[in-house]
Amino acid sequence: MKFLSEYRDPEVAAQYLKLIKKTVTRPWTIMEVCGGQTHSLVKNGILDMLPPEITMVHGPGCPVCVTPVELIDQAVWLAEEKGVILCSFGDMLRVPGSHKSLLEAKAQGADVRILYSPLEAVRLAQTHPDREVVFFAVGFETTAPANALSVVHAKRLGLKNYSILTSHVLVPPAIEAIMEDEQTRVNGFLAAGHVCTIMGTMEYYPLAERFRVPIVVTGFEPVDLLQGILMTVQQLEKGEARVEVQYSRMVREEGNPRAQELLFEVFEVTDRWWRGIELIPMSGFRLKEAYAPWDATRKFDMPPGEAKEEETCISGDIMKGIKKPHECPNFGTRCTPERPLGAPMVSSEGACAAYYHFSNLAKQLAQ
Amino acid sequence: MCLAIPGKVLSIESRYDGTVRMARVSFGGIVKEASLEMVPQAKVGDYVLVHVGVAISVVDEEEAQRTFSYLREMGELDELKEINDFLPDENQNASQ
Ligand code: SF4
Numbered sequence: 001m002k003f004l005s006e007y008r009d010p011e012v013a014a015q016y017l018k019l020i021k022k023t024v025t026r027p028w029t030i031m032e033v034c035g036g037q038t039h040s041l042v043k044n045g046i047l048d049m050l051p052p053e054i055t056m057v058h059g060p061g062c063p064v065c066v067t068p069v070e071l072i073d074q075a076v077w078l079a080e081e082k083g084v085i086l087c088s089f090g091d092m093l094r095v096p097g098s099h100k101s102l103l104e105a106k107a108q109g110a111d112v113r114i115l116y117s118p119l120e121a122v123r124l125a126q127t128h129p130d131r132e133v134v135f136f137a138v139g140f141e142t143t144a145p146a147n148a149l150s151v152v153h154a155k156r157l158g159l160k161n162y163s164i165l166t167s168h169v170l171v172p173p174a175i176e177a178i179m180e181d182e183q184t185r186v187n188g189f190l191a192a193g194h195v196c197t198i199m200g201t202m203e204y205y206p207l208a209e210r211f212r213v214p215i216v217v218t219g220f221e222p223v224d225l226l227q228g229i230l231m232t233v234q235q236l237e238k239g240e241a242r243v244e245v246q247y248s249r250m251v252r253e254e255g256n257p258r259a260q261e262l263l264f265e266v267f268e269v270t271d272r273w274w275r276g277i278e279l280i281p282m283s284g285f286r287l288k289e290a291y292a293p294w295d296a297t298r299k300f301d302m303p304p305g306e307a308k309e310e311e312t313c314i315s316g317d318i319m320k321g322i323k324k325p326h327e328c329p330n331f332g333t334r335c336t337p338e339r340p341l342g343a344p345m346v347s348s349e350g351a352c353a354a355y356y357h358f359s360n361l362a363k364q365l366a367q
Numbered sequence: 368m369c370l371a372i373p374g375k376v377l378s379i380e381s382r383y384d385g386t387v388r389m390a391r392v393s394f395g396g397i398v399k400e401a402s403l404e405m406v407p408q409a410k411v412g413d414y415v416l417v418h419v420g421v422a423i424s425v426v427d428e429e430e431a432q433r434t435f436s437y438l439r440e441m442g443e444l445d446e447l448k449e450i451n452d453f454l455p456d457e458n459q460n461a462s463q
Pocket of ligand 1: 352
């Protein structure tokens with residue numbers, strides 16, 4: 001496939017790897033922010049190929065993992081108590097809430113549906129005028145325009161039975177929270193390419209300067225990731241801390257102005273709780289007052305959450321890059337993708353699940 | 368879930384009384400619909416990056432080459448340096 005397979009070419013990857021090995025002289029810890037990148041790094045075995053000087057740690061960029069447990073409880077409540085058609089992306093369904101996951105609610109008869117796009121949810125609302133349709137809108141800046149667009153479509157079509165339950169989070173405030181943590185050991189960042197496709201690179205200049213860290217906007221294929229790591233290491237070795245773009249085929253400095261216009265038409269920035277981490281000020285989106293009729297939290301009288309969390313889950317430390325998944329005592333024992341204790345074990349983009357699948361694969365190959 | 372993949376725009380049509388631009392996009396032969404609202408400049412034949420049913424960027428075909436030309440440049444520079452390493456010491460000093 002054009003613009004895909006060439007970035008998976010093992011020979012090109014090998015050349016980048018060679019250059020990384022030549023360049024690195026000291027130990028460096030680099031964080032990839034996005035869960036899609038974590039998944040690709042693990043799946044393609046890149047973590048094992050890198051020279052021992054380079055430690056990759058895995059950031060909080062899995063939207064499924066950082067969605068607060070209260071919101072999952074609210075989604076379950078909407079499906080079970082309010083009889084809505086509750087739709088979301090597939091990964092969201094298996095995340096444990098304080099009592100059950102959406103998948104368990106579905107098994108018990110609630111109308112929970114997996115959709116590929118929020119625009120499909122608008123169509124559902126159109127074809128089911130007698131039912132309330134709620135889309136559980138999670139995601140980073142990449143997904144926010146699609147969710148905003150669904151609300152705009154619903155408004156244009158005059159649909160009163162469509163709303164979204166938002167849990168939108170933003171990358172730059174998360175980078176700030178990670179770097180402000182005293183325990184941080186991150187020397188450089190691979191910023192998420194698709195997030196910057198929307199938002200551009202401007203927001204990252206003050207961060208690189210303030211924390212003296214290189215930030216390289218990187219793609220998701222093996223060659224992209226290796227080039228991104230090389231560019232980061234080159235800066236680190238030279239003592240530089242700049243914003244650079246590896247993923248220039250998709251990212252312009254100004255981002256996508258049309259998408260930003262739509263985002264700020266529909267959403268406003270607000271404080272958000274990140275599951276496993278903490279409240280990060282001004283780190284997410286909520287619907288503006290003008291779009292209140294399409295906001296599930298304003299439309300339904302939601303019960304207050306209890307937020308029962310598994311106490312021994314160390315997902316917060318993992319997402320801040322302080323610990324690795326196998327340092328968790330539950331990893332692979334009490335906590336597996338079939339019976340997850342915490343969200344990072346659920347989504348294939350969560351660090352714990354990625355490590356779990358990969359170590360299983362490695363075991364199978366060794367047999 | 369943040370997966371976004373590039374595909375080729377096969378055709379464009381408007382929906383909802385002309386207010387929404389939708390495209391048929393081919394991902395290596397698999398054809399899906401995508402909204403073009405975020406990429407008003409996209410034309411038939413362009414490659415667009417599609418995420419959850421919405422095209423978010425038009426692939427810059429020239430920039431796409433950079434990942435490979437970067438390697439060539441780096442490789443060439445490296446070879447030069449390697450040759451330099453083999454030069455006798457006095458020679459290097461003399462050139463400095
Ligand atoms: S292995 Fe399970 S319990 Fe441990 S941090 Fe990961 S999700 Fe939490």
